[in-house]
Amino acid sequence: MTQIYDRVALIGLGLIASSMFWAIKRAGLAGEVTGYARSEATRETARRIGLCDRVCDTAQEAVEDADLVVLCVPVGAMGAVAEDIAPVLKPGATVSDVGSVKRHVIKAVSPHIPDGVHFIPAHPLAGTEHSGPEAGFAELFDNRWCLLVPVEGSDIDAIAQLRTFWEGMGSNVDEMDADHHDLVLAVTSHAPHLIAYTMVGVADDLRRVTDTEVIKYSAAGFRDFTRIAASDPTMWRDVFLTNKDATLEILGRFTEELFALQRAIRTGDGEQLFDYFTRTRAIRRGIIDAGQDTDAPDFGRGKTST
């Protein structure tokens, strides 16, 4: 039990905030954890399941006297939340976030951060397709990366403290600049999600088939697509609207490769297909060798509307 912050405030009580709360409690990382959710129903659920030591009816009340404030709302809502809490932030406090996109969050939040308050954006590379306060679990961040994306002039001690905090929640921590983060995530997460959404949409268009065979006989590949395509629509809408440039760049490259493979199929170029699949197989093996194939367990939690 090592306490890193006296008081932590979590704003937006969904999958990530609730997982953080349970991970904080597991390791005793904070004296008190306050929480705020926009809807009364979510606040009630949080109180019922013991999520947060104190659930507040306003964001300002939750952040008052907090040493660490973590914004856990969809990327498109970060700026408005930061503006709301700015007047009551404690001098010397750290504001962080968990948003999937970093350049936009920095642009939206930075102008509201008062002098004397540290702003250190972060992104845990861990999640599930479930959302809401009941979706969280303490092990979500275990052995997963959390990327810290310090802004210019970020305080070294405040960064070190936040790093220790995420390590206490089970994560491996790295630092990255915002542009690089957004490009890397466009490749590893954002474009793949869009492709999954599209593939499931295509299957749905073929309703005659999906009503029966696709669901009944779905093999692992399509099953993975449906899991990912069940992710929260608000969150993913915001990701694509705010990481537009990097996602479009990657989708452009994806489309070119797809056309090349399409052509190889049409022309019967088995050698090209074989070579391509051999190259991609090596990438998968590289991930496994690097020990990065630790899928988070599925605790079977259902989707909860928030």
Ligand SMILES: NC(=O)C1=CN([C@@H]2O[C@H](COP(=O)(O)OP(=O)(O)OC[C@H]3O[C@@H](n4cnc5c(N)ncnc54)[C@H](O)[C@@H]3O)[C@@H](O)[C@H]2O)C=CC1
């Ligand atoms: N779900 C995932 O797999 C991961 C999500 N993230 C990021 O974490 C953040 C939170 O995601 P989740 O916890 O999955 O979402 P969630 O949907 O489970 O929870 C989001 C919470 O924010 C609240 N909220 C929405 N709009 C709001 C607003 N305008 N003002 C105040 N509260 C508002 C919702 O009511 C809900 O309580 C997002 O920025 C997302 O990009 C990061 C890593 C993984």
Ligand SMILES: O=C(O)C(=O)Cc1ccc(O)cc1
């Ligand atoms: O559920 C999955 O497969 C994920 O990819 C989880 C995830 C979603 C969004 C992030 O920004 C980080 C991780």
